[in-house]
Amino acid sequence: MTPPAPERPDGYPTALGTSDAETISLLGQDLAADLMGTVSFGELAYWLVAMRRPTPGELRVFEAVLVALADHGFTPTAIAARLTYLSAPDSLQGALAAGLLGGGSRFLGVTEDTGQFLARTLAAHEGERPRTDAEWDALALASIKDQRAQGRFVPGLGHPVHKQLDPRTPRLIAIAEEEGQRGPHLRLFEAIGRMSEQGVGRPLPLNGAGVCGAALADIGLPVELLRGFALLARAAGLLGQLAEERRQPIANDVYLSVDRAAYYAPPAAEASDNGSNGSDDG
Numbered sequence: 001m002t003p004p005a006p007e008r009p010d011g012y013p014t015a016l017g018t019s020d021a022e023t024i025s026l027l028g029q030d031l032a033a034d035l036m037g038t039v040s041f042g043e044l045a046y047w048l049v050a051m052r053r054p055t056p057g058e059l060r061v062f063e064a065v066l067v068a069l070a071d072h073g074f075t076p077t078a079i080a081a082r083l084t085y086l087s088a089p090d091s092l093q094g095a096l097a098a099g100l101l102g103g104g105s106r107f108l109g110v111t112e113d114t115g116q117f118l119a120r121t122l123a124a125h126e127g128e129r130p131r132t133d134a135e136w137d138a139l140a141l142a143s144i145k146d147q148r149a150q151g152r153f154v155p156g157l158g159h160p161v162h163k164q165l166d167p168r169t170p171r172l173i174a175i176a177e178e179e180g181q182r183g184p185h186l187r188l189f190e191a192i193g194r195m196s197e198q199g200v201g202r203p204l205p206l207n208g209a210g211v212c213g214a215a216l217a218d219i220g221l222p223v224e225l226l227r228g229f230a231l232l233a234r235a236a237g238l239l240g241q242l243a244e245e246r247r248q249p250i251a252n253d254v255y256l257s258v259d260r261a262a263y264y265a266p267p268a269a270e271a272s273d274n275g276s277n278g279s280d281d282g
Contacts, residue, residue, distance in 0.1 A: 015051065027051075042066060045232060050220060057179030058219040064175050065212045068168045069111065069230050071237030077102040078241045079254065085242055086251035092242065099238040103231050108209065112227035114156035115213035117147070118185045119223045129184060133191070140191035144199030156189060156210020157196055168208035169193075176215055183218035186211070 017026045024031040027047055035044065042063040046054045054062060071078070081099030088094050103109055121143045122129075130136045147154050159166050173190065176182040192199075193206040209230065216226050245251055 016048065045229075046221070049222070049225060049228075054219070057181050060179050061172070061176050061181045061215050061219050062221075064172055065215055065229065066233040066236075068172060068208050068212055069108070069233035069237075071234070071240060075107060077107055077234060078238065079251075081238045081241055082245045082251040083255060085245055086249075086255065095242055096235060096238050099241070100231050100235060103227060103234065108230040108234055109227050110155050110207065110209040111213040111216070111230040112223065112225075113213070114189065114210035115185065115217040115223040115226045117143075117155050118188050118214055119217055121188060122184055130187075133194075136187050136191035137195050140188060141195040141199050143188075144192060144195060148199065154192065154196075154200070156207055156213065157192065157200065157204040159205055159207040162205055162207065164205060166205050166208045166211075169206045169211045172208075172211050172215055176218065181215070181219055185214040185217040189214040 015027070017024065017031075019025065026035060029035050039047075040059075040063075043054060043059055046059065046062050077099040080102050081095045084098035085092070085095035105113060121139065125139060130139055144154050173182065173186060176186055189206060189211060193204075197203040212230070213223075213226050216229060217223050221229070
């Protein structure tokens with residue numbers, strides 16, 4: 001006879017945070033006594049998603065990714081935040097949200113797109129996982145050709161500013177190697193870089209957002225949530241952009257520059273897409 005299933009208490013289960021009149025619990029720990037002053041924000045962010053504490057090596061790679069993605073200058077996300085703050089200085093949250101909402105397939109979202117692309121390629125590969133650079137190169141070239149045959153860009157290839165080398169890419173790979181976290185996603189991504197000229201027709205650099213996606217996948221974070229970590233990092237950068245806008249405003253000059261340069265042009269034929277090959281601001 002099958003024993004009856006244990007009764008579930010009424011309510012809404014969570015393994016994250018709860019509180020009562022005296023305490024706040026987070027991840028089964030006492031927030032004030034066990035976590036505050038003990039756990040870094042990066043460690044907590046990883047823990048909240050993975051539901052386990054990262055190893056020291058995973059944490060170093062994770063926090064390196066957050067630093068790599070925090071800011072990349074006057075990108076569309078930063079400009080959107082600054083212009084929104086110009087329009088509504090009473091709404092800091094609106095300005096931050098405006099910048100974060102711009103995290104898509106060309107800016108910031110490449111982190112997740114690359115991680116998912118690499119994960120799909122590895123999952124579809126039959127047989128043993130590659131061991132040599134030549135085997136990784138063969139898998140990479142096949143994945144590039146398949147992506148191109150479908151009329152799609154290869155995420156993580158190319159950058160609008162760093163035409164030859166994105167300086168974040170070799171540094172993050174080196175950190176992952178030092179910490180024993182240079183796994184299959186990074187190895188495949190490196191091979192894609194080596195095979196870009198043969199697969200695409202011209203050499204393209206591996207951009208920083210793409211290598212961040214590969215690194216995050218290798219340290220065990222779900223590829224479906226990688227864009228969230230890019231946004232987490234960029235939130236810090238956007239807050240810095242808004243702090244600078246208060247100290248040294250440029251948003252009004254940007255607005256006036258565009259407004260004064262505007263002129264009427266009759267409707268024209270559909271413009272061609274001038275986007276680069278999956279490049280991003282990182």
